[in-house]
Amino acid sequence: MNKKNNPTIPDTGRFADRGVALGELATHFVVHCPKCQKKAQINPTKEPASKVDFRLICSDCFHVETVGHWYGAATAHVSVKCRECYRPLSRSAPWNGIWKKLAMHCTHCGDNCEYEASITYGHFHDSRMTDPVFGLPLWLQKDFRGELLWAYNYEHLEMVRQYVAAKLRERGIDPRNTIRKNSSMVNRLPMFIKKASHREELLKLIATMQ
Ligand SMILES: [Zn+2]
Ligand SMILES: [Zn+2]
Known part of the structure; x- marks a missing residue:
């Protein structure tokens, strides 16, 4: 993810949503390796990447896989x-x-x-979120009060964390841009993440994932 896409959190605790769409965060994925179930990365082999330009590499068993087999639903x-x-x-x-x-x-x-x-x-398999390239279960996902908190990668998780941590949430102010509001990842976060009463508990959970 480009640095310019990162939302900034000034000391005021504001979260400025720059309208980053979920698709823009889907640049790489952390998943469970199909061979050993440990942590594997799916990275693009060229930029910009189409669906076939990805490769899975497991940091544990060193399994390498190119796009072809679909493991998901x-x-x-x-x-x-x-x-x-x-x-x-x-x-x-x-x-x-x-x-x-x-x-x-x-x-x-x-x-x-x-x-x-x-x-x-599908993007959901055996009650777990999967990546869109291989359909493997995402590494970063946890149950939270009957809901699923998930992220494609650590940058995505960090953006969710910043959002949850911010005391004051603002939308479409940085830059002043209304066109992309509705497709913004933050705007589409499920209600359980937006609930202020869940903040402390969610931050603890995210910390264990990071
Ligand atoms: Zn492996
Ligand atoms: Zn017939």
Whole structure:
């Protein structure tokens, strides 16, 4: 993350949201290694990085992986007309990461056939947030009163910490910019993070994650 994107906290305890979008924080990811479950980094191999320009490196078992296999949640979906009677058929099923066809049964004419499915990738798997490149569980996530506090990387977590720590929150003042307000990461933080009564407890939790 560029330094210019960092929100500043003057001594007044103000948090000036510069409108950094979540996508701008998604530059690299700290996740659980798919081989040993310890801490691994997913970093871009070139800038600007598209989804394929990332590489995972585990600092524990030294496993290295290039983009290809998706470990996260995915759904296969088919919406077609039956090849025999032309009635609409649709079905969704969890995708296992290999076979991109779904077996379909037409209740109208009884035809059975496999159809090519479109795949939707999820960002939530086994009750945990995952990265958007490999779908691996994020390293920085903790349960908090039935909610999930998570961050893609340490810079992202630090920005959340600064937000929680600030006594006075302001929006769109630095710079005076209203266009990006709604997509700002801070603006979209869930309510449990914004609640003043949770501040002390959240800061303790974030400190254990940092
Ligand atoms: Zn490993
Ligand atoms: Zn049919």
